Amino acid sequence: MDKAILGYCRVGYFRIGVFNDQWDRLLQQFQSLGSCDVTRRRLQLDYPRDSTTGWWTKSFEETTIEMPIIQKGSSHSLLPPGTYVRTDALGLTADVVVEGDEILFNSAYYEVEAVRPYYFLDGFSYRECDLTLLPFKNVSGVDYTTSTVEDARYRNKVYLETYLSATALPNFIVAYSEPDYPMVRVFNEKGVDLVISLGEHTSDSLIDSDHYPFGYKEHVPITTLCINKINIAGTKLMHQAETELRRVAETYPLGSLRALGARRPQTKRLGSLTLYSAEYMMEYQRDST
């Protein structure tokens, strides 16, 4: 548990500290009503990436932490002023919790959507965590045989991974969009500089003269995502990625007949973070197999 030290002094070999106990007092008040122990499931992306989606395989490490949880629609007299429930639930804790972690509480699973640390003066006090209920956690279905017809995203992932130059783009990944973990983990924890993300395609049938479809014209959105780093200007890296995508499309248009279509700027400012991004539409014809 992190605790804010307001100050300390030395007495001989001993050091006497004066701590901010705002969190301890708050926690004691909650604990007087019941246990505040929950299971933190720490998200780990230590396993290799999935060969189809390009997503890191998730695993979780479980530890017990103290986190009073307030459900949406309820108010609590113990809550600090200005604190309210933004998502399905709000968790308060002084323990380490990061985005993407899961909280197991009363047999219900929550995903940590956002973590906001609160400080008293220059000392850490506690974290406010927005929690989203995972109603289908651990729900299983039947086994399905994988289709022999490959996903349009996968075909383009293989295409890009085959031809994109590791010299021009030394630290990039190609992966499906919408991974089920926060992107911040990719840029931060995994140290990736550039993500080339494959979105879900739209498609039109190619109809033969006998009215039977024999192929598909597909439009696969390819989005480049990068941020500023100490030695990387995100806007320059975004352009570098565009140049490389164009080179691949110019050099290898044949096979399934690809063409890099419309470009749409997608750069967003997210608080202090600028996410440099552009979407390109890969026009692509394929047969029905």
Add this chain to the structure above:
Amino acid sequence: MTKPTITYGHGFLDDCNKLTGLTYGDWTETDTGALLSSAVSVDDYFVLTRTAGVAEAFLSYPDEGGANNLNLSPSIYTKIYWRFKTSSSNLKAKIMLIDSGGHGQTVLPETSSTLFTVGSATINFGDADLLDHIRLYANALASATGTVTYDFVLVCKSIFTFPNTEFGTEFTPPPRYADIEIPTRITDVTQNLGSPSATWTASCNLDIGRLGTTLGTCTGDDWKRPQGVDAVYQTDFMKGEVFVDISHNSLTEPFQWLNTGKQQFKATLRTPRFPERSDTHSLDLTFKEYSRSNKDNESYLERFG
């Protein structure tokens, strides 16, 4: 869904308009003498007339007692096509291939059809023997007499299946009006002299070349031959090369057997066109019906069926 197909690469073609004086001699009767006569009708068909009895009667080409053989390798010439009809259900057509080891492959078992019927088979002797002779039979039930008519026999390399005809096909069966300018005997349309040839056009998308029967993991393009195999095994250099092959060999290959998926007939390929645009590479084909004789000899069902 039936994709159009066309034969290519003739190894042997007999349009059944000549019984004697062929490259390797004559069609020769080598059975016990059950054929009453064999003749060419309207410069287009072999008509084999037989006597009653169950003894098999057939013509062979080349003469099985002679020195000549067709010497066709089944590994190169894999398909045989034929067209026949019988005068009644008591008469039976049958086609047998004789290999260089003296063994036979019956590609058409005894069959009756009072309308012209086309058929095909894969040539397979089960060993490395060559195709040396072709037998055309005129068999019958015990007391039956009648005729068996053959229109053509074609041994070819294979058939090519069109991967698509995305930009359209058009079949144009002509009427049998003469349309001769006045003055004529009666009017300009009632001469009943015959019929112009039917045409079939197809416009194909060369950019998509995968047959539904080809495995998705296959790297080949089905606009190239052989179809349905990985690219490394394909021998065609360009997409649609089969039509260049057919066009180039039109001098020695009078017609191909075209099956449009709805109609089938002997056809000649007119100048194929390969327009290439920024968004599409396509192939435009025009086929014209081929016939040696007046179309009055067949019903429209037989002609295009």
